[in-house]
Amino acid sequence: MQNxxxxxxxxxxxxxxxxxLFVTASVVWVLVGLLVGLWxxxxxxxxxxxxxxxxTTFGRLRPLHTNAVIFAFAxxxxxxxxxxxxxxxLKARMFNDTLSRLHFxxxxxxxxxxxxxxxxxxxxxxxxxxxIWPIDxxxxxxxxxxxxxxxxxxxxxxxxxxxxxxxxxxxFVIVIPVLHIVNxxxxxxxxxxxxxxxxxxxxxxxxxxxGHNAVGFFLTTPFLGLMYYFLPRIAERPVYSYxxxxxxxxxxxxxxxxxxxxxxxYSALPEWAQTLGMVFSIMLIAPSWxxxxxxxxxxxxxxxxVRTDPVLKFLVxxxxxxxxxxxxxxxxxxxxxxxxxxxxxxxxxxxHSGALGWVGMISFGIxxxxxxxxxxxxxxxxxxxxxxxxxxxxxxxxLYTVSMWAAGLTEGLEWRALDxxxxxxxxxxxxxxxxxxxxxxLRLLGGLxxxxxxxxxxxxxxxxxxxPAPAAAR
Amino acid sequence: MPDHxxxxxxxxxxxxxxxxAIFAVLVTVVILIGGLVEIVPMFTATGGTEAxxxxxxxxxxxxxxxxxxxxxxxxxxxxxMIRPMRAEVLRYGEWTRxxxxxxxxxFLMGSRRMGPDLQRVGGKYPDAWHYEHMRDPRSVSPGxxxxxxxxxHTQTYDPGDIQASMRALARAGVPYSDAQIAEAxxxxxxxxxxxxxxxxxxxxxxxxxxEIVALIAYLQRLGKxxxxxxxxxxxxxxxxxxxxGSQAP
Numbered sequence: 001m002q003n004x005x006x007x008x009x010x011x012x013x014x015x016x017x018x019x020x021l022f023v024t025a026s027v028v029w030v031l032v033g034l035l036v037g038l039w040x041x042x043x044x045x046x047x048x049x050x051x052x053x054x055x056t057t058f059g060r061l062r063p064l065h066t067n068a069v070i071f072a073f074a075x076x077x078x079x080x081x082x083x084x085x086x087x088x089x090l091k092a093r094m095f096n097d098t099l100s101r102l103h104f105x106x107x108x109x110x111x112x113x114x115x116x117x118x119x120x121x122x123x124x125x126x127x128x129x130x131x132i133w134p135i136d137x138x139x140x141x142x143x144x145x146x147x148x149x150x151x152x153x154x155x156x157x158x159x160x161x162x163x164x165x166x167x168x169x170x171x172f173v174i175v176i177p178v179l180h181i182v183n184x185x186x187x188x189x190x191x192x193x194x195x196x197x198x199x200x201x202x203x204x205x206x207x208x209x210x211g212h213n214a215v216g217f218f219l220t221t222p223f224l225g226l227m228y229y230f231l232p233r234i235a236e237r238p239v240y241s242y243x244x245x246x247x248x249x250x251x252x253x254x255x256x257x258x259x260x261x262x263x264x265x266y267s268a269l270p271e272w273a274q275t276l277g278m279v280f281s282i283m284l285i286a287p288s289w290x291x292x293x294x295x296x297x298x299x300x301x302x303x304x305x306v307r308t309d310p311v312l313k314f315l316v317x318x319x320x321x322x323x324x325x326x327x328x329x330x331x332x333x334x335x336x337x338x339x340x341x342x343x344x345x346x347x348x349x350x351x352h353s354g355a356l357g358w359v360g361m362i363s364f365g366i367x368x369x370x371x372x373x374x375x376x377x378x379x380x381x382x383x384x385x386x387x388x389x390x391x392x393x394x395x396x397x398x399l400y401t402v403s404m405w406a407a408g409l410t411e412g413l414e415w416r417a418l419d420x421x422x423x424x425x426x427x428x429x430x431x432x433x434x435x436x437x438x439x440x441x442l443r444l445l446g447g448l449x450x451x452x453x454x455x456x457x458x459x460x461x462x463x464x465x466x467x468p469a470p471a472a473a474r
Numbered sequence: 475m476p477d478h479x480x481x482x483x484x485x486x487x488x489x490x491x492x493x494x495a496i497f498a499v500l501v502t503v504v505i506l507i508g509g510l511v512e513i514v515p516m517f518t519a520t521g522g523t524e525a526x527x528x529x530x531x532x533x534x535x536x537x538x539x540x541x542x543x544x545x546x547x548x549x550x551x552x553x554x555m556i557r558p559m560r561a562e563v564l565r566y567g568e569w570t571r572x573x574x575x576x577x578x579x580x581f582l583m584g585s586r587r588m589g590p591d592l593q594r595v596g597g598k599y600p601d602a603w604h605y606e607h608m609r610d611p612r613s614v615s616p617g618x619x620x621x622x623x624x625x626x627h628t629q630t631y632d633p634g635d636i637q638a639s640m641r642a643l644a645r646a647g648v649p650y651s652d653a654q655i656a657e658a659x660x661x662x663x664x665x666x667x668x669x670x671x672x673x674x675x676x677x678x679x680x681x682x683x684x685e686i687v688a689l690i691a692y693l694q695r696l697g698k699x700x701x702x703x704x705x706x707x708x709x710x711x712x713x714x715x716x717x718x719g720s721q722a723p
Contacts, residue, residue: 044588047619054625058588059547121545125580154494161491170498175505182509189642190635193541197646200575201523202516204583209509246487253501257508266557267583268572270522273512280508343553343587415587416561424564429590430617 014087018100020374022080027458033068034451041447045440055119063130064118072111077363078222082169085229089163095152099145106142122192126207128214129183133194136184143177164245168225171253175217183210208263216256219359224291230366231298240297248290255284262333281333288326295319310386314365321357346408349401356397371461381463385456392453399446407439525576526703531648534658535665537639538631539692542685551588567594574700579646594697601669602676604690626686633659
């Protein structure tokens, strides 16, 4: 493992201590985020699971689950991936070590504050932007620290050309504060309560412009950047097409921003805006699949290793799920399909095929590769466990998405079913709810398998870092 | 770097990759276009977001109730958006117009229907039904999977900060007059007493300062103004709010 590099006669010391911090945090938070997810999945299947407490109802824990997996788990993954790869791609140590530490501890503070405030019911209610205004201010400050550190490193680079991974990182660093600030603009009433400056339909449009692009620029572009750095390195193959990476990068960042209104189809949003959202969502298939194709074809000539190397298994399945969920999303944004899928469990399944399949699997793959490198170990403490984790997670995702498709179609069709007289076939809402119970238990089983795999990973990585495997004396 | 070739645009891009500041500016410009095109018109007349005639801001007690609705995350299981489709109108009532949301800071349309839509729940059930429903949902809605919300019946809301809330809302654009804000605590107490009296007639005893009272006030207001406006023929303030895909299944 080289944490130094030589360039034009000078020795560069990369800051890998900060990478280790972010790695550790991401492993801790994935367990927390998944556990809360399991808990609320249980509450949906069996309502008394909140134990009669107000702090643990679905309405208060659901934002904790989404914030923990998006900003705590995926966020820390992005940060360690960027801190690790940026230094190496630019042959430069991070701009400022103090800023790196402020970024790390500031971000963890935000997560802890979220974990305290959300169960207390302190929320702004906008999905994935629930945190109250003082925390919103803190997020902005920490992001500015990160951005200065990021661009400062670029400014002192020793490699002139920015590699494709850095383009994607750059879109992440630039777009997230734009989305966050515009969507969070609010008038404070007290220290914990505020009201957005936008009303009703406008507020909804701003929120889903934010919400959809949180998926686009927090869970997609930085992870594509990670794919462009780690996949070629791990597979030891060059990226398939440079031209494709140019075209799909610019198309993706341009088109993504328009897609938000597909969350508001059939609402009272002006029809032209709904149509724009739908059309741009469908166009998004092209650049999304451009990324998938570039990822999968980078593996040309290395497919035999997928059979034996669990890291590559994770990466291949991750990129495949990226392709699947970026096909499913545009289909769901077609008006006629959306009239059936909106408000149902189908949406929940779709989100999780992206989150568990794409974000989760690529993160696990990179973690299994990077931890032995960072802690200077020859291999994982329990190499076989990684393969077991892979199968648990893959089967878990399949159970999750299939059960949610079935539940979503069931409720979607029954909500709209009319009898021969043109009246509702299922007038009692509760009757429809009860038919979903078996799917909810199946989903819980899928989630449990995914969580079990994540626990195995955490223990495996901990043991890898803590003590050398018997065969891997230093 | 991967395969290098002779195409002009790759050569141009190759140069661009060496100029990080220009690259960053270009990314910023490219990502701003879509948002500006879609969001800015919402602040003009074409957005159709002005209040329908007769749709008025929430009262002080309803604001307090809405804050409780928010705190409990009710919107995570219940939508407030009836789509213009036959089955939805049969199940929930008139589909929602943009001008009904004019005073909703924040919007609470929701994205998931674990339970039924609440856009037109105002006036659908008596106050006592809501009181019992929050205490034990299964007592009035057999088979319901909603958790119990017993703490709403013992916890009290703070009438002390309602004026701060209304002032903030006024600054955000809700047309509360200074007099309305000044009278807020008094108005709040009067409306709460009215609910307590109605509950008493139904055999339920509670205090006007309980959170459940504020929540009932909000729930009973939901969708009422809009329903009246639509009944009076004020279906939209501009043509832009014509039923989006009203020919839908």
